[in-house]
Amino acid sequence: xxxxxxxxxxxxxxxxxxxxxxxxxxxxxxxxxxxxxxxxxxxxxxxxxxxxxxxxxxxxxxxxxxxxxxxxxxxxxxxxxxxxxxxxxxxxxxxxxxxxxxxxxxxxxxx
Amino acid sequence: xxxxxxxxxxxxxxxxxxxxxxxxxxxxxxxxxxxxxxxxxxxxxxxxxxxxxxxxxxxxxxxxxxxxxxxxxxxxxxxxxxxxxxxxxxxxxxxxxxxxxxxxxxxxxxxxxxxxxxx
Numbered sequence: 001x002x003x004x005x006x007x008x009x010x011x012x013x014x015x016x017x018x019x020x021x022x023x024x025x026x027x028x029x030x031x032x033x034x035x036x037x038x039x040x041x042x043x044x045x046x047x048x049x050x051x052x053x054x055x056x057x058x059x060x061x062x063x064x065x066x067x068x069x070x071x072x073x074x075x076x077x078x079x080x081x082x083x084x085x086x087x088x089x090x091x092x093x094x095x096x097x098x099x100x101x102x103x104x105x106x107x108x109x110x111x
Numbered sequence: 112x113x114x115x116x117x118x119x120x121x122x123x124x125x126x127x128x129x130x131x132x133x134x135x136x137x138x139x140x141x142x143x144x145x146x147x148x149x150x151x152x153x154x155x156x157x158x159x160x161x162x163x164x165x166x167x168x169x170x171x172x173x174x175x176x177x178x179x180x181x182x183x184x185x186x187x188x189x190x191x192x193x194x195x196x197x198x199x200x201x202x203x204x205x206x207x208x209x210x211x212x213x214x215x216x217x218x219x220x221x222x223x224x225x226x227x228x229x230x
Contacts, residue, residue, distance in 0.1 A: 001173075039216040048205060048222055048223055049205075049220055054213065054216035094156075096214030097214065099171065100171075100215040102158070103155070
């Protein structure tokens with residue numbers, strides 16, 4: 001199984017400040033077609049997960065542009081340029097290159 | 112707008128089979144991949160498996176021996192059966208959609224249904 005490791009697991013952030021979440025995979029996520037299937041999901045308290053970013057850096061429609069994804073191979077990052085109150089929740093990375101596996105989740109809270 | 116709704120018993124006895132239904136409304140079940148994903152209380156997400164509307168399936172290796180996912184395209188529904196359940200199978204179960212070629216980038220999720228395994 002491909003293991004997805006997120007850090008930190010807990011992320012206290014001051015409103016208006018940036019935040020960054022790291023996601024590392026135990027194997028390269030480059031698929032045979034050349035694409036990299038790394039997705040970021042946000043799960044707000046009491047809600048279902050919501051897709052934010054797919055294929056490393058493609059932001060979904062309706063997702064604020066303060067969210068961005070980057071990375072390659074085995075190292076990936078989700079960045080929030082200026083944290084807002086509505087960003088509180090748990091963020092998961094997920095790889096879809098070798099079956100499907102999720103990271104443990106990073107809980108973002110406001111300081 | 113496509114919506115997914117999970118349904119099924121909220122309580123299942125140990126060693127029995129967990130059975131859930133996901134109903135797709137507002138769009139066709141055809142030409143998409145449909146997954147089941149679960150989340151134990153206070154824990155992270157685990158993919159269980161998917162089905163394509165043709166009936167082809169893929170399952171998580173860790174659950175493969177106990178999982179069956181099926182589809183009824185005439186009813187716009189797909190189903191999960193998980194056999195020989197234990198307390199470790201207690202979780203919120205979600206159904207989710209992905210477009211072909213998206214490799215797990217689930218764009219629509221159901222609200223989830225809590226299933227407790229207990230005698």
